[in-house]
Amino acid sequence: MDQINHQRYYDCDDCLFKTISCQYIQKEEFEKLRSKSVQLRYKKGEVILKQGAKSTHFLFLRKGIIKFNYEDENGKNLILSINKAPALIGGANLVNAEFNLFSVCAIEECEGCTIDVALLTRIALGNTLYLFKMLQFITDIFRSSIFNFISLAHKQVNGRIADILIFLSQNIYLSNSFVLSLSRQEFAEFAGCSKENVIHTLRKFHNEGLITLEGKKIVLNDTERLLKISKHG
Amino acid sequence: MDQINHQRYYDCDDCLFKTISCQYIQKEEFEKLRSKSVQLRYKKGEVILKQGAKSTHFLFLRKGIIKFNYEDENGKNLILSINKAPALIGGANLVNAEFNLFSVCAIEECEGCTIDVALLTRIALGNTLYLFKMLQFITDIFRSSIFNFISLAHKQVNGRIADILIFLSQNIYLSNSFVLSLSRQEFAEFAGCSKENVIHTLRKFHNEGLITLEGKKIVLNDTERLLKISKHG
DNA sequence: ATCCAAAGATGAAATAATGCAGTTTTTAAT
DNA sequence: ATTAAAAACTGCATTATTTCATCTTTGGAT
Structure with missing residues (x-):
């Protein structure tokens, strides 16, 4: 097995995502999620999710600061929102699973792990309280960006x-x-x-x-x- | 019983909300929703949901055009988004059920019916496909307003x-x-x-x-x- | 039909914001 | 330590936007 893909930066037992998840789902189910998940580190400036790409996974951001970036037809960038860990990134696609509407980039060194969308969805569909909790993560990011925009707009x-x-x-x-x-x-x-x-x-x-x-x-x-x-x- | 509260403007059998709902839930369950629901008509300019108020119901907008309005500390208004029927209004509170973040006002004569949040939530929690469908309605409105904002912002x-x-x-x-x-x-x-x-x-x-x-x-x-x-x- | 109030329209002065050209500072690479 | 490249900074001319004062039109009320 390729060691690079299995490098461990931190212990999952310290991770908020595990703590929250295990309030709702069984340990065995969490283990399934964990077995499909990979820990990743991003340097400042690195792209975590690319606008336009098919999103195959979420990222649970455990540490660091990120920006949501939208690039328009002329190559001009707009930062929609800045968020810090902990956050569930890529969730906007949980409901309408299509392509990434925005890029997500690290603006400070970041640490997190991928989460398999298909598996998380399957588990969440069988556990609506967990689903609601995940949806809260997602809508929090939406909401924060809307209030930034209100400031911008007037x-x-x-x-x-x-x-x-x-x-x-x-x-x-x-x-x-x-x-x-x-x-x-x-x-x-x-x-x-x-x-x-x-x-x-x-x-x-x-x-x-x-x-x-x-x-x-x-x-x-x-x-x-x-x-x-x-x-x- | 007060006739005013029970005035019927249209037949529920013609309503998209029924059509969609009945693809996912049983007729009997829809009847429960319907029994708690009231048909309403709004004149141009009327407030459908008031910013800051506790939201006790959604509105399924069957006909008409509405605006999402945010009023700031100085009384300045900002229109976040304009939407036309069919739409599920007030859904931003499905996940984080608190106070209305924005007002919703009719900008053309509107027609729709109230939907009991508690009951819809209960039914949706027992039927995740239906829940997803409802969430799609909600995130559609979010998404459309975000793209308006991108235009505004740069x-x-x-x-x-x-x-x-x-x-x-x-x-x-x-x-x-x-x-x-x-x-x-x-x-x-x-x-x-x-x-x-x-x-x-x-x-x-x-x-x-x-x-x-x-x-x-x-x-x-x-x-x-x-x-x-x-x-x- | 008449009146009033609200909305729409116009131009000009004042203010805000951009874009440019050039300079300095910082950062990273050798 | 030296150099090159990128980022930060500055002042200014140009352009965009707001604000204000005034005027016209429109749509209800009476």
């Missing part, structure tokens, strides 16, 4: 960038001070504006004392005022 | 308005010529720009021969060029 760039800073601080890095894993270009693809506009705006926030910029390191000094800018005051 | 107003015109023509009115059920203000709330910008842009398209504007009546004369504008050419 705020100006100041407000959108303030929103993103607050989002990253409160939902991803869980601190007022963080090292941004996004390039300015990616930030712009998330904010729906040009990279120059991101740079100008971040600099303005820095000059006004709202944030402190030191290359990739960002400190939010005045979340209150950022919230006011977000609310378009 | 196109300029010309492209967004072209997108909306094409969307309305191909997905809602199913014709190159239609009477717009949205006011200019609502169009702007869908396009994420000012109403003046909508008016200016529609007028420009009219002057360039792309469309013909006659008040609420719009004819798309050159879908090819609109598509080019949408693709930002």
Whole structure:
């Protein structure tokens, strides 16, 4: 057997997916899932799921930060959402099993394991509580991206960038001070504006004392005022 | 018994919801659903589901056109998506049953019937194929709104308005010529720009021969060029 | 038919955002 | 340590968008 495909990075007993699953399904059934699953590691920038490809598996993201990326007809990228572990990636295809609507890429080193869609579906169909739990994972990601979009759709760039800073601080890095894993270009693809506009705006926030910029390191000094800018005051 | 609550506008035997349901569940079970259900009619502008309210029922929309509306902290409205019958409204709460995230309003006269969430959930939990079918209804609406947002997030107003015109023509009115059920203000709330910008842009398209504007009546004369504008050419 | 209110339309000034061209800094490779 | 390439930054001209003031049309109410 090919050792590369069977490399173990962590013990499944420590994994949240096992913990949650075993609240609903039998250990033997979980073992079936596990036997079909492979642990994987992704470096920053690596593509986890490719837009347009047939999705044959989910990925349970155990560690790391990812982006959902949509590439349009002109090759322009749009980041739909940024999520951190734990998350079930690729679930949008559980119901309508077709091709991946978006790419998923690691923006920090990631760790997780593949999950066989066909098998998970079969198990979930026989256990509706488990099915609902899996669906919750999936709709959580949908919901978070919709609220990002609401911000995009009716705020100006100041407000959108303030929103993103607050989002990253409160939902991803869980601190007022963080090292941004996004390039300015990616930030712009998330904010729906040009990279120059991101740079100008971040600099303005820095000059006004709202944030402190030191290359990739960002400190939010005045979340209150950022919230006011977000609310378009 | 109060006659008003039992008014019948149409025969359930003609209803797609019955047809679909009865492919999966027993007639007797459908009768239970029907016995808890009430037929309703909504005039243009009426609120079907109210943002923030506890959702006690779904609505199967049998006829008409609706908008999903999100009102922000400042009272500004954003139209997330426009959908036509048939559709299952309120389904976003099937999985995470909490409060309505958005309002749903009729933008054309609508007809439909309420469906008891608790009962539908109970039946669906015992019949996973039916559950999947219901989930498909729900995710369809999610998906359509996400693609609207992609257009919003990385196109300029010309492209967004072209997108909306094409969307309305191909997905809602199913014709190159239609009477717009949205006011200019609502169009702007869908396009994420000012109403003046909508008016200016529609007028420009009219002057360039792309469309013909006659008040609420719009004819798309050159879908090819609109598509080019949408693709930002 | 008349009036009123709401929606639609218009143009111009003010503001916001983009795109460019060039510079500096950072990062990675040798 | 040196170099090359990529990313970050800057200021400015151009373009896009909003906002405002004003005017016209439309569709109900009475």
